[in-house]
Amino acid sequence: MVAIGHEIPYPISTRFPADMVNTISERSVELSARRNLMTKQELFNKADQYKKIIQAARPLKPEEIKELDAYFKIGLTYSSNALEGNTLTISETKMLLEDGLTAGGKPLKDSLEAIGHAKAYDFMLQIVREKPFEIAEHIILELHRLFYEGIDKQNTGKYRDISVYITGTDYLPPEPEQVPHLMKEYVNKVNQLSGKVHPIELAALAHKWLVDIHPYVDGNGRTARLLMNLLLMHDGYGIVSIPPVLRVEYIDALRVSQRADHPDAESFIQLIAECTIETQKEYCRLLRIKAN
């Protein structure tokens, strides 16, 4: 069970800063260069310092919260879909979600994924703002349903009844008969761990354990990243994207956490902590907060 105040972070204008794409890749380079220089605990400490600084800028006006929600919705929708090969750029994602304009010549599926992801994001925010809450199976299924119903009605919001494989890895997700009971165990494990480890570690593990089970036919990565963000938002850390340029690091860290010999989730947790700090810097930039 996670219970903290209503801590919603915040952009300032839905009018996307023109430098958004550059900012994302520059931040990623910076993030890559810094990798492994700080311990997990140092990263958590830094994220907690930023969290305090950002919280001191509250309360925000309702219009500011609305604008920040829209800003990060576009950012997460773009990055989470791009990680899975969706070809929409951040500007095309913005045009689609704000003005209803589809990108000419691009697959319809890419637009449906963006629209679905945005719906699931809105639901995620709604849950974060209804407190207190516990992670529950119906919440995770609803995140998936909203994301996936426009793409494949048959497999939306329900567990898979077929075996699945993750391309490019030896790791085999469990057989479909095991999924319902593994998901029950999963929810209990996440709720029981809440308050016992740092919230960023909890969110990273919730992501990792969900993709380990791979409960759906498709859309596992995106549902897991939304769930991770539900936990991070709930604890006041903001919306955390994994920039597409870090895809290799992201997948490698998951692989290390799943290898048969000495599985180790530490580098995955560290990567999520680093991405959290980058998000917090973005909040500071948008809110004109001097953090150093």
Ligand SMILES: Nc1ncnc2c1ncn2[C@@H]1O[C@H](COP(=O)(O)OP(=O)(O)OP(=O)(O)O)[C@@H](O)[C@H]1O
């Ligand atoms: N070893 C791994 N290699 C690659 N991806 C992994 C691995 N372990 C877990 N994953 C997760 O699985 C996701 C991709 O899984 P898959 O290719 O089955 O896509 P999916 O289920 O269709 O979900 P989505 O399309 O949203 O990612 C990644 O985003 C990642 O979060």
